[in-house]
Amino acid sequence: MTTDSMRNTAQDPVQHPAQPELLGLLVQAVGAANVLTDPDVTEQYRRDMQPLASAGRPLAVVRPASTSEVAAVIEACTRHGVAVVPRGAGSGMTGAANAQDGAVTILTSRMTAILTIDAAAGYAVVQPGVITLDLIRAAEAAGMFYAPDPTSSDWCTIGGNLANGSGGPHGARYGVTADAVLGLEVVLASGRVLDTGRHTIKGVTGYDLNRLFAGSEGTLGFITRATLRLSRRRPALTTAVAAFASVEEAGRAVTDFIATGHSLVLLEIMDRACFGAVETHLGSRLLDEGGTPAAVLFAQSDSGTGVELTAFEDAARANGAILSFQTDDPAEGEMIMGYWRGLEAALETLGTWILHEVTVPRDKLAALILRAEEIAAETGVFVGVHGHAQDGTVHPMIVYPAATAGASDRARRAYRLILEAALDLGGPVTGEHGIGRMKADYLADALGEVGLEVHRAIKAALDPTGTFNPGSMFSFSPEERRTP
Ligand SMILES: Cc1cc2nc3c(=O)[nH]c(=O)nc-3n(C[C@H](O)[C@H](O)[C@H](O)COP(=O)(O)OP(=O)(O)OC[C@H]3O[C@@H](n4cnc5c(N)ncnc54)[C@H](O)[C@@H]3O)c2cc1C
Incomplete structure (x- = not known):
């Protein structure tokens, strides 16, 4: 990965035998203004939000405006044996939309109707x-x-x-x-x-x-x-918050609530590391006394009945919540949810952040958070966990000083250890963010031999030329990449 990243920082445009003819066809398809080749301009489309993923240097970045323009671009690329990388906003956290050497990145920024x-x-x-x-x-x-x-x-x-x-x-x-x-x-x-x-x-x-x-x-x-x-459209939201002195109590409150058979439109968990960062950033504490809670649950209901939030509060109190509060006042609800929304801005002030994603069985949330605390101590980087408690998909946040020697390697180690902890707890490789470049090493084991064969057969049937995003998800060796 390091070698790849170093190679890809070179400023020389990537040469490809098909380059002049293909670029001419791309210009015909979308117009010269929508074929970007200047490395200073294409730089902004090389990476998504995952700082640890490798990225190549594209032959061009194109901006089609219609289905027929997309079709003309892709047909030309396939005919010239050049890969394409579809790209939306680049907010992904796995490097899946990252540029590849000599490939054409296709943006959707003009297809917004x-x-x-x-x-x-x-x-x-x-x-x-x-x-x-x-x-x-x-x-x-x-x-x-x-x-x-x-x-x-x-x-x-x-x-x-x-x-x-x-x-x-x-x-x-x-x-x-x-x-x-x-x-x-x-x-x-x-x-x-x-x-x-x-x-x-x-x-x-x-x-x-x-x-x-x-x-x-x-x-x-x-x-x-x-x-x-x-x-x-749903009725207006009602909101509740509960704070706990231990992660295990918060985890049990979640499982007890789920066991009632009710479901909430939102049930989010935040551990002490994340919640403390938000409190510091906002300059405001949730509890008057007792410091930052070990875990906080945010709950919202859209049923208009209040039944779900009452069941949630009952579960929280039965599991020792040190604070439990609900409101149907939209302004109070917004104030509570401000703590939840404030996380990204709070972490921004601490260093370079990675929004990891792992999914565990819902009764294993506490175990994952406790393991994340150990991983933070082992690797010396900040790790805090927040996420969707009702479905077990959580986002351990890794924050590190990217400019400090060795810090990226420690962050990468934390990333792998957290993923492996989730797998050990019975989770899938990904529940939400996808595989991309970050989890490709884990795919073969997760799918099993037959599953991988089926995936490859589907890929070969739909994309026999290996045109689409060959460096992401599961890699095909150059020999497997056929040109017509
Ligand atoms: C702060 C933050 C919070 C996030 N929260 C969540 C969350 O709650 N849940 C969640 O699931 N994710 C979350 N993400 C991750 C990310 O936002 C999502 O994965 C999102 O769906 C990516 O959309 P995008 O337009 O940025 O796609 P990109 O990152 O540009 O691309 C993602 C993938 O889609 C492919 N792609 C894009 N457009 C097309 C197309 N038209 N045709 C075919 N393939 C295409 C790309 O090739 C790539 O493989 C979060 C990210 C950040 C930075």
Whole structure:
């Protein structure tokens, strides 16, 4: 990884035998202004938000505006044996959208149209570059609700959400992005356009290709349009917070609440390291006495009945909560959720942060947090855990001084140890962020021999030329990469 990164910092443009002819075709397809080759300009599209992942130097970065432009770009690249990397906002945490040497990065930044919001039928049709929050707001304006809500929704794109199968705090109650997909339009390596779509709530015609492309991390095709399920707008939110003197008590409160059969629209956990950083940053403490709690749970209900929050408070109190408070006043709710939202800004002040993602069985949250504390001590970097308590997907935050010699290696070690701790506790390799470049080493073991063969067969069937994102998810050796 180090050698790769060092090589890729060179400023020479990557040479490729197909370069002049292909660049001419790209200009024909999208116009000269939308074919970026100046390394100073393309630099901003080389990496996503994962500082530890390697990145190459692209032949070009192109900005198509329509399905036919995407198709022309991809057909030309495939014909010239040049790989493509689809890229949304670059908010990913696995390096999956990182540039590859000599490949063409295709942006969705000019494909931002919300084409249809059909409240009566309950769906929206969008281009892939739509910012998730823009769709959430457009749905709200039509009296509807778009549920998938990655915490990065104010800048990530629907295309990236689909390709990563992204979820968020609403996931346990309303499902993740894959659950909202009714149909997709996808440009394949040949440049042909596949329509997997329907507009109806039900539909089981043929294989479930929507599910195949959702979570495919840009390795099977380029999503150019999506039909997504909308539901009715929710009543106003009510909010609760509970603080605990021990992580184990917080963990038991979560499992006891889940056992009641109720579900919340949001149930987030934050450990002492994360919560303390937020308190320091905001200059405000949750508890008047007793210092920073060992763990805090944030809860929100959208049922309009209050039943779920009462069940939550009962579970919190029964497990020794040192503070338990609920409110239906929106301003108080916002004040409480300000502690939850403040984390990223708080960590920004401490150094370079990595938003890790691991998923564990829900009754193992406390065990993971305690192991993360040990890993912080072992590696000498900051590790704090927060995340979605109802589905067991949590985000250990690693913060390190990137400019200090050896700090990146310690951060990388912490990253691996945390992932291995989650695997030991019975979790999958990823529950939310995807594989990308960061977890590719773990994929073969996780899938097993047959699973890997099936994955490779699907990849070969849909992308026989290895055009899509070859450096990410599961790597194909150069011999396996065939050109027509
Ligand atoms: C602060 C922060 C909070 C986050 N919170 C969450 C969270 O709560 N839940 C969560 O799941 N993730 C979260 N993430 C990770 C990230 O935001 C999501 O994975 C998001 O879905 C990525 O969207 P993007 O547009 O930035 O995609 P990118 O990072 O640009 O790309 C991601 C993947 O999608 C592929 N891709 C992009 N567009 C297309 C397309 N049109 N067709 C085919 N493939 C495509 C890329 O090749 C790449 O493999 C967070 C990240 C940050 C920085």
